[in-house]
Amino acid sequence: MAPATRYASGVSETAASSPLIRRIAHLDMDAFYASCELLRYPQLKGLPVVIGGGRRKEDDLLGKLQAAYPDGDWTEDSFAEKLDRIPVEFFPRIEGYTGRGVITTATYAARQFGIGSAMGLMKAAKLCPQAILLPVDFERYRHFSRSFKSIITDIAPVMQDRGVDEVYIDFTEVPGGQREGGRVLARLIQKSIFDATGLTCSIGVAPNKLIAKMASEFNKPNGISIVHEADLQSLIWPLACRKINGVGPKADEKLKGFGIYTIGELAAREPHWLVEHFGKSYGAWLHEAAWGRDDRPLETESEPVSMSRETTFDRDLHAVRDRAELGAVFTRLCEQVAADLKRKGYEGRTIGIKIRYDNFQAVTRDQSIDGYTHDAQRIRQVAGQCLKRVDLSRRIRLLGVRVGTLVKAGTAPHADKPYIAAEETPYEQADLFFTDD
DNA sequence: TCTGGGGTCCTGGGACTT
DNA sequence: TCTGAAGTCCCAGGACCC
Numbered sequence: 001m002a003p004a005t006r007y008a009s010g011v012s013e014t015a016a017s018s019p020l021i022r023r024i025a026h027l028d029m030d031a032f033y034a035s036c037e038l039l040r041y042p043q044l045k046g047l048p049v050v051i052g053g054g055r056r057k058e059d060d061l062l063g064k065l066q067a068a069y070p071d072g073d074w075t076e077d078s079f080a081e082k083l084d085r086i087p088v089e090f091f092p093r094i095e096g097y098t099g100r101g102v103i104t105t106a107t108y109a110a111r112q113f114g115i116g117s118a119m120g121l122m123k124a125a126k127l128c129p130q131a132i133l134l135p136v137d138f139e140r141y142r143h144f145s146r147s148f149k150s151i152i153t154d155i156a157p158v159m160q161d162r163g164v165d166e167v168y169i170d171f172t173e174v175p176g177g178q179r180e181g182g183r184v185l186a187r188l189i190q191k192s193i194f195d196a197t198g199l200t201c202s203i204g205v206a207p208n209k210l211i212a213k214m215a216s217e218f219n220k221p222n223g224i225s226i227v228h229e230a231d232l233q234s235l236i237w238p239l240a241c242r243k244i245n246g247v248g249p250k251a252d253e254k255l256k257g258f259g260i261y262t263i264g265e266l267a268a269r270e271p272h273w274l275v276e277h278f279g280k281s282y283g284a285w286l287h288e289a290a291w292g293r294d295d296r297p298l299e300t301e302s303e304p305v306s307m308s309r310e311t312t313f314d315r316d317l318h319a320v321r322d323r324a325e326l327g328a329v330f331t332r333l334c335e336q337v338a339a340d341l342k343r344k345g346y347e348g349r350t351i352g353i354k355i356r357y358d359n360f361q362a363v364t365r366d367q368s369i370d371g372y373t374h375d376a377q378r379i380r381q382v383a384g385q386c387l388k389r390v391d392l393s394r395r396i397r398l399l400g401v402r403v404g405t406l407v408k409a410g411t412a413p414h415a416d417k418p419y420i421a422a423e424e425t426p427y428e429q430a431d432l433f434f435t436d437d
Numbered sequence: 438t439c440t441g442g443g444g445t446c447c448t449g450g451g452a453c454t455t
Numbered sequence: 456t457c458t459g460a461a462g463t464c465c466c467a468g469g470a471c472c473c
Binding site: 166247249363 | 464465466467468469470471472473
C-alpha cells in the first residue's frame with residue numbers, strides 16, 4: 001500500500017491508483033463588494049444597503065460626526081478604527097438622490113425591495129428610500145481580492161483570474177480534488193477563505209469551465225455544487241439559456257423568438273440550424289455549449305489588450321458651449337490612461353476615443369500610429385485627431401479615451417518619425433474643445 | 438427614471454498587397 | 456496594363472462579461 005502523503009493544504013491522500021478525471025472549479029465570492037463593506041460596518045448587517053453612485057461629498061461621514069460631536073474623538077486618525085461604532089443614522093440614505101449613477105451591488109435586504117445591480121440610483125431611491133448608500137471602494141475590494149486568491153493558490157496553484165471576485169481552479173491534480181467529485185477540496189478552500197477574511201463564497205465543480213460556472217450559482221450563498229458529465233440532462237438542460245456564460249440579453253431574446261427557452265431546447269436544435277440563424281462561429285458554439293462541451297484550458301497568465309478611461313458627465317455637454325469643461329476632461333482622461341500604462345508598464349499603438357451622445361448612441365474612432373507610446377501628450381494629439389472624425393454638433397453624455405495593441409514597455413521598437421497630424425476633415429471644428437491652442 | 442466603468446472578443450466592410 | 460481572387464490589416468460597432 002502506498003504511504004499516505006500529507007500536503008501543505010492539510011489534505012492527506014494516498015497515491016492515486018485510478019486515472020484522474022478533469023475537475024474544474026468555479027469560485028464566486030458571495031455579494032463581494034457588499035460583504036467587504038459589511039466587514040467594516042457590521043452595524044449595517046440585515047439593512048438595505050446599496051453600493052454605487054459617485055461623489056456625494058455632502059454625506060461625508062467623518063464631517064457629519066465631527067459636526068454632531070464637536071467634543072468627541074472623531075479625529076481623522078482614530079476614525080478608521082471606529083467605523084463599526086458609527087451610529088446607523090449617520091449613514092447617508094438614498095432618498096432624494098439625483099444623479100446618473102447606477103447600483104454596483106446591493107445587499108440581500110435591499111434586493112427584497114426589487115433593487116438590483118445596474119439599476120439607476122434614482123429608481124432605487126423610489127423603491128427603497130431608506131436604503132443606505134455607500135460609495136464604491138475599489139481599493140478595498142482589490143485588497144480582499146488579492147487575499148482570497150493567494151489563499152487559493154497556496155492550496156491549488158493552477159488558477160485563472162476572472163475578475164475581482166471570481167476564479168477558475170483546476171482541481172484535477174490537487175490532493176483532494178478528486179474526492180467526492182471535488183467536494184472535499186472545495187470545502188477546504190471555502191473554510192480557508194472564511195477563516196482568513198470572514199468572507200463566504202460559492203463553488204461549483206464540474207468537468208469544464210462552462211458547467212462549473214453554472215454550477216457555482218446553484219447553491220448561493222456559501223454553497224458547493226458538484227456536477228458530473230452524466231448530470232447534463234437533469235441539472236443543466238432545465239436551465240434557461242441565459243444561464244450560459246456567453247448568452248446575453250440579445251441572444252436570449254432571439255432564442256426566445258424561436259421558442260427556445262431552456263438549454264435542453266437549445267440542445268435539441270440541429271447544429272446547422274443554429275449556424276444558419278446565429279452565424280458560423282456563434283451558432284456552432286451554442287450547440288457545443290448546450291451539450292456541455294468545453295475544452296478550454298485555464299489561462300493562468302494573460303496580458304492586457306487595451307486600457308481606457310471614460311467618464312459620464314453630470315449633464316450632457318456641447319463641444320462648443322462647454323468647450324473649456326470638455327477640453328479639461330479630455331486632457332485628464334488622456335493623462336489618466338497614460339499614467340495607467342506607465343504604472344502597469346505598457347505602451348500601445350492604437351489610440352482611440354469613445355463618445356456617447358445624449359440619445360445613448362455610442363461611436364468610437366481609433367487610429368494606429370507608428371511606434372508605441374504611453375505619453376499623455378501624444379495620446380491626446382492622436383485622440384484629438386480621432387475626435388475630428390465624429391459628429392460634435394450633438395450633445396455628449398460620455399467621453400472616453402482608449403489605448404490598445406499593447407506591448408510591455410521597452411520591448412517595442414520606437415519610430416523616430418516626428419508626429420504628423422492627419423488631414424483636417426471638411427467639418428468646421430476649429431472652435432471645438434480638443435484643439436491644441 | 439434611463440441605462441457606470443473597464444475590459445475582451447467577434448464580425449464585417451474597406452483598403453491594401455500579392 | 457488591367458482584372459480578379461485571396462490574404463491581411465485597420466477600423467467601427469456590437470455583444471457580452473464583471
